[in-house]
Amino acid sequence: MTLAPLPVPTRLTHGEGIDNYASRHAQRNGTTVEQIEKALREAGILPPSRSRRHPERIQAWKQLGKLDGRAFDQRSTLHGHPILERALCLRCAAGTQRVGRTLTVGWVCIAHRRWIGHNQLDIRALPELLAAERHFRSTLVSRGAHVGTPVMVTARECARAGITLSTLEERTTRAGTYDPEMLTYPETIKIARLITQTSFKNWFHDPAHPPEQQRDRMAREIASSIIPTGENRRLRSAERIEKALRKLSRLGINWMT
């Protein structure tokens, strides 16, 4: 049976989850999700199950919202890694709080030039973040990375450890705020791209290389990729990165998975 859409249309924000959408859509139509679903159960359209991920429930809300068949991507894991449910870009969501899972988006909304991490901020003064986001989408997504995967966590920690203070200070001045995760995003993406290269991964999978040697090489290569000049600065950066890598392995975070 095909349900008629509710009279007041509600646009789905890219990546928005079913619960978030259903409550907005019901509210715009002067009702609640509970009332609608109760009526649908009574009419035999929805099964008695109250599972929020029930396929018939998903189908019903797609019809009630007149949405595309691909709406509400239900995957909560990819390649064994959980897909983060997170706040969507406030500008995309017309100023309202919406949450969802967006696999193909990093931490930047390119359309609105916004950082969409823990704090949402205008990043027009930091064009390198937009460039990094484009690299995330063009390279890392096809390599299976998304914002919560160990590769991204590793890259973020190495970027924070390895970046020079002067770069961080200069970006802080331009941004007008200090948010280390945001300010090191270009390095995070650079590192994630480096460590997901096939040749790089193959070397690390080779059992002939003991963990100490692996960490040492990884730290040096990462430092070279993010510190363009100055041998001493690179060396100091590599030392800090190596420490960060040790900490990650103690925490059981393995970027190669």
Ligand SMILES: [Zn+2]
């Ligand atoms: Zn946006």
